[in-house]
Amino acid sequence: MATVELKNIRKTYISEEIIKGVSLTIEDGEFVVFVGPSGCGKSTLLRMIAGLEDITDGDLLIDGRRVNDVGPADRGLAMVFQSYALYPHMNVYQNMEFALKLAKMPEAERRGKIEAVAKTLQLEPYLKHKPGQLSGGQRQRVAIGRAIVRNPKVFLFDEPLSNLDAALRGQMRVELATLHRRLEATTIYVTHDQIEAMTMADKIVVLQKGIIEQVGSPLELYHHPRNLFVARFIGAPPMNLLQAHVIAADEQGTRVKLVTGQSVTVAVEPRADLVGTSVTLGIRPEHVRLGTSDVNPGQGVVLLAEHLGALTHLHVRISDGHDIIIQTEGGDALTADAPVAFSFPPEHCHLFDQNGVAMPRKARRSLAA
């Protein structure tokens, strides 16, 4: 339906620059998620695309047409707000009808469209209800329905699930993803929840302080974070990070010595010039292997074992002030204060240089989809 292109977009409030030059291409039918901590500018960016905020500098193109100076209604977008923003004095039908009425669509056509959308969203029994009489999930659906009936080029979602309880959020996530597959509409979705980002996105845009940290598919971000920020942000529980310095870099790999005294071989492209510099070693909890091993072994004491049933999160103290989390499928027998042996498989270790930039890993994982 539509492509969206951001060219060096900037936003300045009074004197503070909120968005510091964002360039991004969103393909037709793509589900793009803007994710980042609060205050990173993701909502501002979305509102700029919607036309609710002025663009200070740069170009915004929808379908190749520059729309910086086009009003929000004429950009062909529909937005679902965090608070749903339903009109409280109109019933569900009138809420969905409002935009169509303003667009002077004939009555019969309006009715047909709204009824079709109500059917897909299972809103038929509620068409006569006012928003105040609906549950959170139903209101959410009305807000989505109001967006769909307009048949927009691009859907914008501003943290639409954050007002729902956990169970409903999971359900709506599935519904939204299914809906997107059926409509194949270009979608931009803002969230601070990395699980929403990971599960729904075709492409994730990680933002921090108004700049894009990384753009990529969910699994690319997971396996190949470009820097420390993305590594920390994506994945739960978060990646274990340990300070280290490089002692050798050759064809076998890069050897680093951790602050805990342990030395670890990491399968990253060797860079001799980094020998002696301090780096950060990262390894995800699910990649730490339990049990003794010849490669990168380590030892620690279990501080806390969180048994989640299928998984166990072990909080392990290697030495004072240096704790890691190990995620394992077994570990039922492990309890607090038990000694534990583990190893860091070299192919799963990440290394970040002094500037927090990831060093390229030797084997790039072939990514599904």
Add this chain to the structure above:
Amino acid sequence: MDATTMTTAPPPVRAGSTSGRKSGILLLSPAVVLLLVWSIVPLLLTLWYSFRNYNLVDPTMHGFAGFSNYWYLLTDPDFLEALRNTALLVVGVLVISVGGGTLLAVLYDQEFFGRGIARVLVISPFFVMPTVSALLWKNLMLHPIYGVYAWMMRSVGLTPIDWLQRFPMATVMMIVAWEWLPFAVLILLTAVQSLDTEQREAALLDGAGPVARFRHIILPHLSRAITVVVMIETIYLLTIFAEIMVTTAGGPGVASTNLAYMIYARALLQFDVGGASAGGVIAIVIANIVAMFLVRAVARNLEA
């Protein structure tokens, strides 16, 4: 004081609790009695006088009058004029203050330079007491010789209009509307500000222009606040007195006499206490009818 409550709480002494209730009533009674005396006694006296021949300058006229006070009043064309003026004043001021108040509230919700000062200015007439504002308008603004409007009209070569003489009711209405507009603005402005910004933005994205947003989003949002403003203003506007007293004294003739002023004139200018009391009773009946409708309308609007 049944047995179940006694299991957890210390057993209350029966005699103590009844005497406690008694002393409670005793302590409440000064306030209740005072209120009763203050409202019931004048009401009963008014009712009593309205059926009596009671003229302050003619003591020979006394005794029971039956319904003649009422009959005299209801057939008096001045009374009908006063009723008409009361209705005109209430409706006119309501239309001006609610209509203008809504528009000003929307205007003052916008960002513009000097908004803080403008808001203070628009609200300030409400703090001027009625007699003072009536005097201000009568002498400072509208006086045909040295009023501001007279000067403005003369300076463009027009003959000044003696507003209070030519258009007494309309002028009184304007003065009262000037006093009550700030109240409407104040209430409606807070209501406009409580409108969810995301709702406005949703309307913006839905393609609603300024007029459509006002008509379909802001006005429905304001409907509750508007009914509250209408109710409160109506209660006060039915009893407008000081403005008329100061500016026109009900005249010329009875052209600007409302019910409240007519009752005052009957009792204290014509010394006909009986007739004035009959007018008072009719005013009470009218006020109660209006109040009944208003309370119902407001209750319905607040429920939704």
